[in-house]
Amino acid sequence: xxxxxxxxxxxxxxxxxxxxxxxxxxxxxxxxxxxxxxxxxxxxxxxxxxxxxxxxxxxxxxxxxxxxxxxxxxxxxxxxxxxxxxxxxxxxxxxxxxxxxxxxxxxxxxxxxxxxxxxxxxxxxxxxxxxxxxxxxxxxxxxxxxxxxxxxxxxxxxxxxxxxxxxxxxxxxxxxxxxxxxxxxxxxxxxxxxxxxxxxxxxxxxxxxxxxxxxxxxxxxxxxxxxxxxxxxxxxxxxxxxxxxxxxxxxxxxxxxxxxxxxxxxxxxxxxxxxxxxxxxxxxxxxxxxxxxxxxxxxxxxx
Numbered sequence: 148x149x150x151x152x153x154x155x156x157x158x159x160x161x162x163x164x165x166x167x168x169x170x171x172x173x174x175x176x177x178x179x180x181x182x183x184x185x186x187x188x189x190x191x192x193x194x195x196x197x198x199x200x201x202x203x204x205x206x207x208x209x210x211x212x213x214x215x216x217x218x219x220x221x222x223x224x225x226x227x228x229x230x231x232x233x234x235x236x237x238x239x240x241x242x243x244x245x246x247x248x249x250x251x252x253x254x255x256x257x258x259x260x261x262x263x264x265x266x267x268x269x270x271x272x273x274x275x276x277x278x279x280x281x282x283x284x285x286x287x288x289x290x291x292x293x294x295x296x297x298x299x300x301x302x303x304x305x306x307x308x309x310x311x312x313x314x315x316x317x318x319x320x321x322x323x324x325x326x327x328x329x330x331x332x333x334x335x336x337x338x339x340x341x342x343x344x345x346x347x348x349x350x351x352x353x354x355x356x357x358x359x360x361x362x363x364x365x366x367x368x369x370x371x372x373x374x375x376x377x378x379x380x381x382x383x384x385x386x387x388x389x390x391x392x393x394x395x396x397x398x399x400x401x402x403x404x405x406x407x408x409x410x411x412x413x414x415x416x417x418x419x420x421x422x423x424x425x426x427x428x429x430x431x432x433x434x435x436x437x438x439x440x441x442x443x444x445x446x447x448x449x450x
Contacts, residue, residue, distance in 0.1 A: 236262035275310025291352035
């Protein structure tokens with residue numbers, strides 16, 4: 148009996164290829180998603196392809212076309228818009244390639260359409276709530292004047308700010324001075340906004356930013372005027388520079404989105420679907436965020 152040729156043939160037939168399209172090659176959130184996806188796929192002896200949309204819709208669509216041409220077995224995607232052209236979904240469905248969405252839901256298609264297998268996002272509203280509750284706990288009942296750096300053109304960013312603002316409304320001692328946004332999502336403009344607030348208000352007790360870049364700009368502006376001490380500053384994302392700033396006693400907190408878990412859950416769904424297994428959960432899921440402060444920074448510094 149010669150069984151030597153059986154195993155290689157089986158292995159060859161088993162190997163599959165999966166694609167991952169993420170928002171940007173420079174965003175830490177995208178890097179975490181891409182690396183968790185790659186680790187998961189390669190641990191199963193399969194091939195992982197990561198493509199970056201660089202925040203551009205056309206690049207995102209080109210990436211999908213590229214993966215279709217490579218005849219991948221499945222795709223997970225962090226979209227650059229919540230309303231991509233429906234033709235993108237149709238192309239994937241026609242090609243028989245299952246799609247799972249991460250870190251952003253599609254508002255122009257539903258589970259019933261059958262274009263998307265599942266979507267897993269952060270509970271963004273909860274990120275603002277967590278920061279506001281932490282601020283209240285630190286306030287000891289003293290009046291704290293708050294500023295909010297928001298992002299009205301980003302659904303997830305605005306959800307975070309709404310969570311913060313609606314939570315501080317419950318507490319008489321937490322006072323909202325102003326909520327405002329920059330023209331574009333840009334660190335330089337965010338520094339200008341923070342600097343203008345410092346000139347405008349004599350008593351700033353706390354600042355919440357929809358993301359860490361804005362929070363770090365606020366820290367920088369406060370430091371430049373010698374006013375950082377005693378001001379609580381919160382961001383969202385769990386970026387490495389924000390984590391280091393917390394360790395250095397400057398930034399108060401950052402709310403981490405579980406990007407690695409999102410990617411892992413999405414690619415698990417693809418595998419289960421291809422293997423004929425039940426997903427075992429709802430089509431749309433929201434993962435809780437994690438507030439990181441000086442109390443638990445050591446647990447998350449290498450996330």
